[in-house]
Amino acid sequence: xxxxxxxxxxxxxxxxxxxxEAANHKLLVRGGFIRQVSAGIWSFxxxxxxxxxxxxxxxxxxxxxxxxxxxxAPVLTPVELWQATGRDKIPVIIHVTDGQGREFVLPMTHxxxxxxxxxxxxxxxxxxxxxxxxxxxMRDEPxxxxxxxxxxxxxxxxxxxxxxxxxxxxxxxxRHRGAYKRIFERMGIEAYDVExxxxxxxxxxxxxxxxxxxxxxxxxxxCENGDFAADIEVARTVPRPxxxxxxxxALEEVxxxxxxxxxxxxxxxxxxxxxxxxxxxxVKDDGTLVLGLLRGDDRLEEMKMVDALGSGxxxxxxxxxxxxxxxxxxxxxxxxxxxxxxxxxxxREGQFxxxxxxxxxxxxxxxxxxxxxxxxxxxxxxxxxxxxxHCGGALRFETAIEVGHIFKLETKYSAQLGATFVDEDDxxxxxxxxxxxxGLARVMASAVEQHHDEHGIxxxxxxxxxxxxxxxxxxxxxxxxxxxxxxxxxxxxxxxxDRDSRPGEKFADADLIGAPVRVTAGKKSxxxxxVDVRDRATxxxxxxxxxxx
RNA sequence: CGGGACGUGGCGCAGCCUGGUAGCGCACUCGCUUUGGGAGCGAGGGGUCGCCAGUUCGAAUCUGGCCGUCCCGACCA
Numbered sequence: 001x002x003x004x005x006x007x008x009x010x011x012x013x014x015x016x017x018x019x020x021e022a023a024n025h026k027l028l029v030r031g032g033f034i035r036q037v038s039a040g041i042w043s044f045x046x047x048x049x050x051x052x053x054x055x056x057x058x059x060x061x062x063x064x065x066x067x068x069x070x071x072x073a074p075v076l077t078p079v080e081l082w083q084a085t086g087r088d089k090i091p092v093i094i095h096v097t098d099g100q101g102r103e104f105v106l107p108m109t110h111x112x113x114x115x116x117x118x119x120x121x122x123x124x125x126x127x128x129x130x131x132x133x134x135x136x137x138m139r140d141e142p143x144x145x146x147x148x149x150x151x152x153x154x155x156x157x158x159x160x161x162x163x164x165x166x167x168x169x170x171x172x173x174x175r176h177r178g179a180y181k182r183i184f185e186r187m188g189i190e191a192y193d194v195e196x197x198x199x200x201x202x203x204x205x206x207x208x209x210x211x212x213x214x215x216x217x218x219x220x221x222x223c224e225n226g227d228f229a230a231d232i233e234v235a236r237t238v239p240r241p242x243x244x245x246x247x248x249x250a251l252e253e254v255x256x257x258x259x260x261x262x263x264x265x266x267x268x269x270x271x272x273x274x275x276x277x278x279x280x281x282x283v284k285d286d287g288t289l290v291l292g293l294l295r296g297d298d299r300l301e302e303m304k305m306v307d308a309l310g311s312g313x314x315x316x317x318x319x320x321x322x323x324x325x326x327x328x329x330x331x332x333x334x335x336x337x338x339x340x341x342x343x344x345x346x347x348r349e350g351q352f353x354x355x356x357x358x359x360x361x362x363x364x365x366x367x368x369x370x371x372x373x374x375x376x377x378x379x380x381x382x383x384x385x386x387x388x389x390h391c392g393g394a395l396r397f398e399t400a401i402e403v404g405h406i407f408k409l410e411t412k413y414s415a416q417l418g419a420t421f422v423d424e425d426d427x428x429x430x431x432x433x434x435x436x437x438x439g440l441a442r443v444m445a446s447a448v449e450q451h452h453d454e455h456g457i458x459x460x461x462x463x464x465x466x467x468x469x470x471x472x473x474x475x476x477x478x479x480x481x482x483x484x485x486x487x488x489x490x491x492x493x494x495x496x497x498d499r500d501s502r503p504g505e506k507f508a509d510a511d512l513i514g515a516p517v518r519v520t521a522g523k524k525s526x527x528x529x530x531v532d533v534r535d536r537a538t539x540x541x542x543x544x545x546x547x548x549x
Numbered sequence: 550c551g552g553g554a555c556g557u558g559g560c561g562c563a564g565c566c567u568g569g570u571a572g573c574g575c576a577c578u579c580g581c582u583u584u585g586g587g588a589g590c591g592a593g594g595g596g597u598c599g600c601c602a603g604u605u606c607g608a609a610u611c612u613g614g615c616c617g618u619c620c621c622g623a624c625c626a
Contacts, residue, residue: 014575014587015561019619030560039618092625109626142550142624150625158626206626217625405626437626474584504586511586522585532585 002484003466005497009046011035012509022215024445025147027457031512033444033465040144040152042441047513050465052155055187055440056134058462059157062183066175068130068159073113075136079103081112085416092139106138111413111435114160118419118431124164127421127431128172132159134440146215148445149401159436164423166410169432173408176436180209180404183438188460189446191403192220192229197303209404209438213449220400223388228395233303236378237386237395242274242295244350248365251335254353256362260330262296265362269353273297277352277366279332281316281324284309289316289324293334293343294380295352301381308342308377331355334372335363343374401446402439409433451537457514458537467492469515470531471506473522480521482546483531487519511536519549 009032016026017036028034033048044052060070079095082088082105088095094106107113114131121129137156144150161172177193184191189211196208208231210220219232230236259265266273276296282305283289290309294300306312318329324339325332333354334341347368354366368374386395414420414430423429444463451458459465468487472480477498484496495515497506503522510518520532525543533549534541 011559013560017619018555018561021620036618090626137626139626143622145620156626402626407626435626439626471585502584502586502588504584504588507586509587520585524585 002488002494002496005495006499010509010513011045012512020147022146022149022445022449023452024149024213024215024448027448027452027512028147028444031457031514034148038152040141040150042148042151047465048444051444051459051463052440054463054465055443056155056157058186059134059183059438059440062179062186063130063132063157063159065182066130066179068132068179071114071117071131071133073110073117073133073135075106075138077105077107077110077113079105081105081116081417082107085112085413087112092141094138094140108137108139109156109158109435109437110135111160111409111433112417115413115417115419115431115433118160118162118414118433119417121162121419121421121431123421124423127162127164128168129162130159130172130175131162132157132436146217146445148441149215149217151441154439154441157438157440159434161434161436162414162419162431163433164421164429165432169408169410169434173406173434176406176434177207180406180436180438184209184211184403184443186462187443187447188451188462189403189443190450191446192222192400193406194220194230195234196231196405197233204408204410206405206407208402209406210400211403211443211446211450212398213401213446214399215445215449216399216401218400218402220398221382222396222398223391223393224396225388225391225393227390227393228388230382232382232397233301235382236389237382238389238392239295239298239346239380239383240274240385240387242346242350242352243272244275244352245271245364247351251366251371252364253356254362254364255360256331257360259360259362260328265353266296269362269364271353275352277333277347277354279334279355281321281329281332282309282313283316283320284311284313286311289320289339291332291334291337291339291341292379293341293347293354293374295344295346298344298346298380299383300379304377304379304381308375308379325357327355327357328359331357331359331361333357333363333366334374335366337372341372341374342377342379343368344379345376346380347374348376401442401449403442403446404436404438406436407434409435452514455508456512459514459516461516464515465513466495466515468494468517468519469510469513470494470496471503471510471518471520471522472496472498473503473506473520475523476521476526479526479529479531479546480519483519483521483549486546486549 011032013030016030020026034042096104141152163169191209191211193207196206221235222229259268273296278294278296280292351365351367356363411430419431420428470484484494487494518534530543530545533544
C-alpha cells in the first residue's frame with residue numbers, strides 16, 4: 001500500500017518538548033510516533049502504532065513457531081482472584097470499584113487469570129500447554145520516566161506455560177528463551193539473557209533480557225570475549241587482587257585517630273584500600289543485628305545482602321552500633337563481635353585491616369577463620385576493573401533496558417488457585433508453570449535508543465513503520481509516483497511524501513521518521529529518468545533508473 | 550515519599566528581579582515569488598500567562614496554598 005503524506009496525520013516537530021531527555025523520548029515525539037497524555041501514559045499515533053504492530057507480529061510469529069496459542073484475556077479482574085495469591089496487596093496494583101461496589105484489579109501481569117483458566121486442564125495428556133496474549137497492563141508507578149521506558153499503562157505480551165513436572169517446565173522455559181532470542185534478533189535489537197532477581201513474582205529462577213541503551217535502568221555487565229553477561233545485581237565477577245602487606249603471625253593493634261573512612265585509613269597506614277575491610281552493621285526485619293563485612297574498596301550490593309540474610313534489612317543506627325560494639329562507626333570490626341558475621345568472598349583469603357571495636361583503633365593482620373568465624377557470601381557489587389569469572393577477560397559496564405523477563409514459577413500460582421491435573425499415576429498434582437513477558441513499548445524504545453543518529457531514528461528493517469520513504473520534489477511528481485507504485489508492487493510498504501513543502505523539510509522528516517530506504521525524485525534525477533536511492537543508516541546514495549528499483 | 554527544576558498560543562522561548570492593559574522564532578490561514586537539506590515578502594488568526602486565594606487603584610510579575618510535568622534518590626514484574 002502507498003501511504004500519501006499529504007493525507008496522513010504526521011505530526012513531526014522541529015524541537016523536542018523541553019522535558020524530553022531520553023533519546024527515545026525526544027525522537028519518538030519529534031518523529032510523530034507518540035504523544036503524551038499524562039505522566040507515564042501515552043497515545044501511539046498512526047505512525048507509532050505501525051511500529052508497535054510490527055513488533056507485535058514478530059512476537060506472534062515466533063511464539064506460534066514454538067506452539068504457543070494466542071488468547072485475549074480481560075483487563076478487569078475480580079479482586080478475589082488476586083486475593084487468592086496475595087498479590088492484591090502489591091502497592092503498584094491499581095484497584096477499581098464498580099457501581100455496585102464490586103472490586104476489581106487492573107493487572108500488571110495475568111498469572112491469576114491464566115491460572116484460573118488452566119483449572120480446565122484435567123490430565124497430563126493435555127500437557128504441555130503454552131498460552132499468551134497481548135494486553136494492556138497497568139501499574140501505579142510512583143515515578144514514570146524515560147519516554148516509553150517506565151510507564152503506568154502499556155501493552156505486554158505475556159505467556160504462561162503449564163507442565164506436569166520440572167523437566168517439562170525446563171523444556172518450556174528453554175523454548176521461550178529461544179523464541180525470545182529470535183524475536184530480538186529479528187527486530188535488530190541487541191539483547192542479552194541474564195540471570196535476574198525474581199522479585200515479587202516468586203518462583204525458582206528467572207532471566208532478564210537486557211538491551212543495552214543509554215537511558216536504561218539496569219546495569220549490564222558483559223565480557224569482551226562474549227562468554228559472560230549478567231545484571232549487576234546478581235553478577236559474580238572477579239575483583240582486582242588485593243595488595244596486601246606482609247603477613248603477621250598475630251593481630252596487632254594500631255591507633256588510627258580520626259580515621260573514619262576507608263580512604264583515611266589506607267592513607268594513614270600507607271596501605272592499599274584492598275588491604276582493608278569495611279564493616280556494615282545491619283538490622284534484619286526480625287530485629288537481629290548482623291555484621292556485614294566487605295573488602296575496603298568494595299560497595300555493598302543490596303540485593304545480594306537481602307539474599308544472604310534471607311530477609312529485608314536496614315542499616316543499624318549509631319546507638320545500636322555503640323550498644324553492640326562499644327565503639328563508634330568507623331572503628332568496627334568482626335574480631336570479638338559475638339553476633340553473626342557475613343563476610344564477602346573477597347575476604348576469604350588473606351589478612352586485612354579491620355576496626356578494633358575501640359574508637360580510634362584498628363587491627364592489622366585480621367584473618368578469617370583464625371580471628372573470627374564468618375559465614376561467607378557474595379555481597380560485593382561488581383565494578384569497573386573486575387574481570388570475567390569465566391575467562392579473566394575485561395568487562396564492560398553499560399546501562400540497559402529490561403525488554404523481557406522470563407520466570408520459572410513452579411507451582412506457586414497453581415497451588416494457590418487450585419489448578420491441578422491428574423498425572424499418569426492417578427495422583428492429582430498442581431500444574432508446573434512458567435511465565436514470560438515482553439513489554440512492546442520498551443522494545444520500541446530500545447530500538448530507538450540503539451538505532452539513531454543526530455538527525456533521527458534509523459529503524460531496523462523488520463520494525464520500520466515503512467520500508468521506503470519516497471520524497472517527491474516539485475517537477476518530479478510523476479516519476480515519484482511511478483517509483484512508489486513499483487516499490488508497492490514489489491511488496492514494500494511505501495510512504496510517499498507528496499506534501500506541498502520544501503525539500504529540506506521533507507528530507508529532515510524522512511531522517512526523523514527513519515525508514516531504512518529513502519527514494520528521492522527531483523529535477524536532478526528527472527533528466528536521467530531516475531531516482532536517488534539512499535540508505536538511511538549509511539547515507540550512501542546512488543542513482544537508479546525507475547524501471548530498475 | 551525525600552531532594553531539585555520548570556509551568557506564558559501546537560512546539561521552543563523572552564518578559565517576572567524593579568507590578569501599569571502579553572511578546573519573539575517556528576508552526577497555522579490568505580496572496581505573490583521560490584523549490585535537491587527546515588525559503589522570501591506582504592496581510593492575518595490564535596494565549597483564562599497551570600489553578601485558587603491574598604496584597605494592591607492595578608498582578609504573568611509580589612505572597613500563600615494546591616495541581617501538573619521532568620530530573621536525581623527511594624521503589625521497580
